[in-house]
Amino acid sequence: MTPRERLLRAGFWTVPPLAAVWFHWLALKTWFLGDDFAWLIHSTEFYNFHEFLVAVFKPMAQGTIRPWSDRIFFIVFYRIFGLDPLPFHIWAMLTQCANILLLLAIVRRLTGSRLAAWMAALIWTVNTSQPIALAWTSAYNEPLCALFILGAFHFLLRYLETGQRRYWIWQWVIYLLGFGALELNVIYPALASAYTLLCARKYFVRTLPLFAPAVLYTIVHSVVAPTTGGAYVMHFGAPMLKTFYAYWSRTLAAGFLASMIRLPGWQVTGAIALMTLGLMGGVLCRAWKGDRLPLFGLLWFLFLIAPVLPLTGHVVEYYPFLGSLGLAIAAGWLLALARRQPLGWRLAAAIVALVYIGYSVDTSRRSAQWEYRRSQRVRRLIQGVQRAHELHPGKIILIDNVDEELFWTGFIDHPFKLLDVDYLYLTPGSDRLIIPHPELGDVNEFIIPQGVAWKALMKEKAVVYRVEPERLRNITNIYANAAPPQWENAKPSRLDLSNPAEDYLLGPEWHEIEVNHRWMPRRATLEMAAPRRAGASLHLVGGAGKSATQVVVTIGGIRLPERKVTSDKEFDLTWPLPDAVVGKAAAELTIETDGTFTVPLDGRPLGLVFGVIEIIER
Amino acid sequence: MRTKILLVALAACLVLAGCRSRKKVQVQATEEEAPTLASTVHTADPRVAAQLLSGFYGIEDNAWRWSAGKFTVLLRPPRMSAQKGAILALKFALPEPIIGPLKSVSLSATVNGTALPAETFNKAGEYTYQRDVPPNLMAGEAVKVEFALDKALPPSSSDQRELGLVVSVVGFEPK
Numbered sequence: 001m002t003p004r005e006r007l008l009r010a011g012f013w014t015v016p017p018l019a020a021v022w023f024h025w026l027a028l029k030t031w032f033l034g035d036d037f038a039w040l041i042h043s044t045e046f047y048n049f050h051e052f053l054v055a056v057f058k059p060m061a062q063g064t065i066r067p068w069s070d071r072i073f074f075i076v077f078y079r080i081f082g083l084d085p086l087p088f089h090i091w092a093m094l095t096q097c098a099n100i101l102l103l104l105a106i107v108r109r110l111t112g113s114r115l116a117a118w119m120a121a122l123i124w125t126v127n128t129s130q131p132i133a134l135a136w137t138s139a140y141n142e143p144l145c146a147l148f149i150l151g152a153f154h155f156l157l158r159y160l161e162t163g164q165r166r167y168w169i170w171q172w173v174i175y176l177l178g179f180g181a182l183e184l185n186v187i188y189p190a191l192a193s194a195y196t197l198l199c200a201r202k203y204f205v206r207t208l209p210l211f212a213p214a215v216l217y218t219i220v221h222s223v224v225a226p227t228t229g230g231a232y233v234m235h236f237g238a239p240m241l242k243t244f245y246a247y248w249s250r251t252l253a254a255g256f257l258a259s260m261i262r263l264p265g266w267q268v269t270g271a272i273a274l275m276t277l278g279l280m281g282g283v284l285c286r287a288w289k290g291d292r293l294p295l296f297g298l299l300w301f302l303f304l305i306a307p308v309l310p311l312t313g314h315v316v317e318y319y320p321f322l323g324s325l326g327l328a329i330a331a332g333w334l335l336a337l338a339r340r341q342p343l344g345w346r347l348a349a350a351i352v353a354l355v356y357i358g359y360s361v362d363t364s365r366r367s368a369q370w371e372y373r374r375s376q377r378v379r380r381l382i383q384g385v386q387r388a389h390e391l392h393p394g395k396i397i398l399i400d401n402v403d404e405e406l407f408w409t410g411f412i413d414h415p416f417k418l419l420d421v422d423y424l425y426l427t428p429g430s431d432r433l434i435i436p437h438p439e440l441g442d443v444n445e446f447i448i449p450q451g452v453a454w455k456a457l458m459k460e461k462a463v464v465y466r467v468e469p470e471r472l473r474n475i476t477n478i479y480a481n482a483a484p485p486q487w488e489n490a491k492p493s494r495l496d497l498s499n500p501a502e503d504y505l506l507g508p509e510w511h512e513i514e515v516n517h518r519w520m521p522r523r524a525t526l527e528m529a530a531p532r533r534a535g536a537s538l539h540l541v542g543g544a545g546k547s548a549t550q551v552v553v554t555i556g557g558i559r560l561p562e563r564k565v566t567s568d569k570e571f572d573l574t575w576p577l578p579d580a581v582v583g584k585a586a587a588e589l590t591i592e593t594d595g596t597f598t599v600p601l602d603g604r605p606l607g608l609v610f611g612v613i614e615i616i617e618r
Numbered sequence: 619m620r621t622k623i624l625l626v627a628l629a630a631c632l633v634l635a636g637c638r639s640r641k642k643v644q645v646q647a648t649e650e651e652a653p654t655l656a657s658t659v660h661t662a663d664p665r666v667a668a669q670l671l672s673g674f675y676g677i678e679d680n681a682w683r684w685s686a687g688k689f690t691v692l693l694r695p696p697r698m699s700a701q702k703g704a705i706l707a708l709k710f711a712l713p714e715p716i717i718g719p720l721k722s723v724s725l726s727a728t729v730n731g732t733a734l735p736a737e738t739f740n741k742a743g744e745y746t747y748q749r750d751v752p753p754n755l756m757a758g759e760a761v762k763v764e765f766a767l768d769k770a771l772p773p774s775s776s777d778q779r780e781l782g783l784v785v786s787v788v789g790f791e792p793k
């Protein structure tokens with residue numbers, strides 16, 4: 001091998017991964033946000049091996065079981081590195097580098113062309129699905145699933161090439177492990193079968209057993225981890241076509257860019273049509289000539305995007321991450337072939353490639369910056385709260401001026417639990433700045449009631465911080481002085497019994513707070529806001545003690561129908577409220593049960609335990 | 619060999635993951651308000667020592683200070699106290715070595731020069747001296763509260779200090 005060849009060989013393997021790291025550098029600097037906090041908190045919630053197994057394998061988050069990508073990844077990195085996202089991102093980037101190396105190896109093996117492999121790596125690297133998949137730690141399942149799919153496919157090709165059984169076994173092992181990364185791994189048998197059907201037909205039948213684990217996984221998964229609803233409800237039929245176009249136009253970047261900046265409609269449609277025409281023309285042309293590899297690349301995209309098409313209400317930027325690998329394989333090969341064509345064809349191919357790369361680079365950059373900017377807002381909030389907690393230990397922290405974006409990325413998953421900040425709320429009226437998304441959570445759970453805020457401020461048990469562009473600003477005195485006097489007598493319609501600031505609403509019977517709940521003896525009283533309109537209901541979520549079998553509630557002197565509960569089990573009870581309590585200054589509640597038990601060395605009579613009691617008005 | 623290395627690495631990761639997580643949270647400076655006087659002073663808190671204007675000795679047992687027969691503190695009026703008034707509260711202990719020889723002590727206070735009713739104690743124990751303070755005395759940024767005992771234990775050979783009460787907390791509570 002000449003030095004030039006050696007250099008070319010080294011460059012072939014090193015330049016694409018390094019270029020990817022350079023292009024996605026901002027991903028390494030992106031902070032945690034959104035679902036990341038749910039996984040980080042989840043990483044802290046086991047104390048023995050059995051609980052560890054539950055934490056790793058129990059279905060969570062819309063019915064997912066992803067032990068490697070969501071569970072063990074967060075558990076290991078959080079337990080070692082704490083709340084520092086850089087090691088998480090470095091690991092995700094290393095996974096992506098491995099993906100690119102596998103892609104290079106696969107395309108070179110499929111085509112025999114280094115140029116095709118390079119083009120495929122370039123096309124995939126700039127694809128608009130990449131920035132979020134690499135920058136958002138919770139989306140690590142995508143690069144990891146790609147690693148398993150590419151790894152298994154690589155060994156399939158090695159088997160087809162050599163006939164050695166060990167490659168066939170490795171393919172199986174990697175394929176089976178891939179189920180722990182992402183559900184989309186079930187598509188792998190379709191990829192393997194499609195490839196053998198199109199390009200190595202005599203092995204087609206051999207790939208069919210790969211479907212057995214996929215079918216079994218799908219059945220087991222649908223039984224033990226059904227989809228929980230919300231945005232993940234599936235809609236089959238015509239709306240899927242619209243979703244397909246959304247993903248297609250996003251994968252080709254122009255449609256994605258149009259969702260970020262204003263672009264003329266003709267420009268977007270023209271660019272998508274041009275790229276689609278170029279790709280489809282190439283695929284058909286090559287298929288006509290007996291080369292079915294581009295067709296396989298196209299099928300790869302279709303197979304991997306198909307499972308998310310029924311999620312018509314949940315179009316996500318990074319979902320084409322795995323599918324775009326297929327388009328990269330097809331386009332990389334077509335571009336390499338174009339080099340041998342007459343000038344006109346070469347020019348046409350170059351224009352299509354440049355349009356794709358131009359739109360993709362711009363869109364990916366904007367997407368990465370958007371994610372980075374959002375995450376930095378969350379970082380400033382979390383680290384500012386940590387400082388406020390250090391400066392004012394034991395005080396309730398109220399956060400003012402939290403907008404829509406910051407709430408849904410930095411509040412909803414309770415990140416402050418990671419800081420041991422138990423009492424942090426949004427200031428009253430914060431809901432005006434936040435558009436509700438009931439499928440994601442209830443803003444009102446985070447807002448401190450007016451009366452409670454007043455009491456906490458006047459007794460100097462609370463500090464108020466305002467979110468400002470660069471840092472949090474302590475505005476406690478200004479806020480307290482400006483608090484409307486009518487707050488003083490305002491009663492909350494939602495009572496968090498684990499919040500010490502709400503003690504003044506409870507009768508003397510209640511026991512002390514224990515983490516996020518509070519026990520009552522046989523009978524306890526409390527006060528809250530009376531409903532303002534007819535048709536309200538009382539909602540009690542709690543647990544029955546070992547001797548409690550019934551719950552009796554009296555509100556404003558009116559006894560509500562008695563409810564049976566199961567001893568030592570949780571309950572969730574709702575009563576329609578009588579109109580007679582509507583409009584009263586306050587609702588006085590008495591809660592009673594029929595039996596208490598006592599824990600040795602504790603001595604307290606324990607009847608029922610509660611977290612939240614609320615009056616819901618329609 | 620490679621498989622063994624991988625297995626060792628995996629085991630190391632799991633062991634590390636099993637360890638107690640290190641709490642590694644960076645902080646970001648916040649923009650704080652100008653420091654203000656406290657409306658309640660824990661006498662053992664060195665950060666508010668400047669508000670103990672006179673009549674207090676050093677911190678003992680990280681929990682309290684001896685007072686002399688007269689002692690003065692500077693307190694910030696609580697929020698809304700200019701409209702509603704506040705409650706002055708002094709938490710203290712009266713130990714046997716003091717009440718024994720003195721038989722009884724009478725504690726009185728003045729807020730910005732206006733006297734509040736005195737209270738007499740004649741048994742050892744822990745007490746809270748509480749008095750309503752009317753709104754008109756709670757104006758301004760700071761309120762000077764002077765306490766006086768009718769009797770105190772004079773300096774002796776065993777302790778050169780004049781000793782009054784064992785004071786732990788003094789402050790205003792909002793109404």
